[in-house]
Amino acid sequence: MRWNVCSLVLLCVVMVMTQDTEEGLRLKVVTIATNETDGYKRFMRSTQMFDIDVEVVGMNVTWRGGDVVRFPGGGHKVNMLRPVVEKWQEDEGLVVMFVDSYDVVLTMGPDQMLQKFLDFDCRLVFSAESFCWPDVSLASKYPRVGLGKRFLCSGGFIGYAREVAAVVGDHVIDDTDDDQLYYTNIYLDQGKRTSLGIRLDHRSHFFQNLNGAKDEVDLRINSTDATVINSIYDTTPAVLHGNGPSKVFLNYLANYVPGVWSESGGCRGCEETSSPLPEDKEAWPAVLVAVTVPSPSPFLSDMLERVTSLDYPLSRLSLFIHNQVSNTVIVSQLLLLFVTVSSSYLQGCERFCIFCRHVSK
Secondary structure, three states, X not given: OEEEOOOOEOOOOOOOOOOOOOOOOEEEEEOEOOOOOHHHHHHHHHHHHOOOOOOOEOOOOOOOOOOOOOOOOEHHHHHHHHHHHHOOOOOOOEEEEEEOOOOEEEOOOHHHHHHHHHHOOOOEEEEEEOOOOOOHHHHHHOOOOOOOOOEEEEEEEEEEHHHHHHHHOOOOOOOOOEHHHHXXXXXXXXXXXXXXXXXXXXXXXXXXXXXXXXXXXXXXEOOOOEEEEEOOOOEOOOEEEOOHXXXXXXXXXXXXXXXXXXXXXXXXXXXXXXXXXXXOHHHOOOEEEEEEEOOOOOOHHHHHHHHHOOOXXXXXXXXXXXXXXXXXXXXXXXXXXXXXXXXHHHHHOOEEEEEEOOOOO
């Protein structure tokens, strides 16, 4: 048996070279990373899936952009990015894509990305979302959109090197200022928007920001692969971005894409991170199996039965069951049945706990 370690992703600066397209274009992908987090590792895996060479900028640099998870900030990203893109601004055959890395995965290769960018017929494309962040008062200044997302999101943009360098170097920004507000002010300046040829990806043709978009994103699985599509706009995005509070949803999607799981191959991503276990089973890592029931779920008893058949020493297992289903006794009865029929299994477990919330008596 092998021990599987599932990883997540961090902030990095990446470069990607591709073969020349028919238009003679090449692609560089840039991201910012200051620490090698699980999110960063996940992002890097997605680049490796498509043979993308990556250069990290900012690794082990002290982050000075504030707590961007909860508050505006991130100007440090712009200031780290500026000297990198400036050296490419005279390269007319170069297309530069910037994405975050801790909460991003890529779903296709450079040639497909370049073609998607050319579909916009412009010089620079920013991702878009449904929320006007961080200054809601600017919402009325945005151009109207007939169908699609109206507001700029700075988590991803792609454009010709000259325009990317011009936008990133447009004006001074403090490390603690907000990077999204920085780009928003440029976009809302009609003169700059026109001269730089900036468009927003209103319909997730290239970038899929997941915050507020869970209901429009579908995971399509076949025997050989899994694909994420936007069912509202019928698009297949090249970049998945778990912005804001959507990072758990990104974690779910990244369990399948790119090339992580398929019906025929199972969890290929798990095999990539497996390690040999010692012969002494009592020295195996302690494992917590957590079962969460957030809504009425079919086949719950079958799933619980599979938990009891796990091929792992019980002395190294802990089991936690969390039931959140309200106004029903069915789930509770199933859990009690599980305890009854699996008493010998549970006695062997190192720890066992059932927590039921909002369940009728």
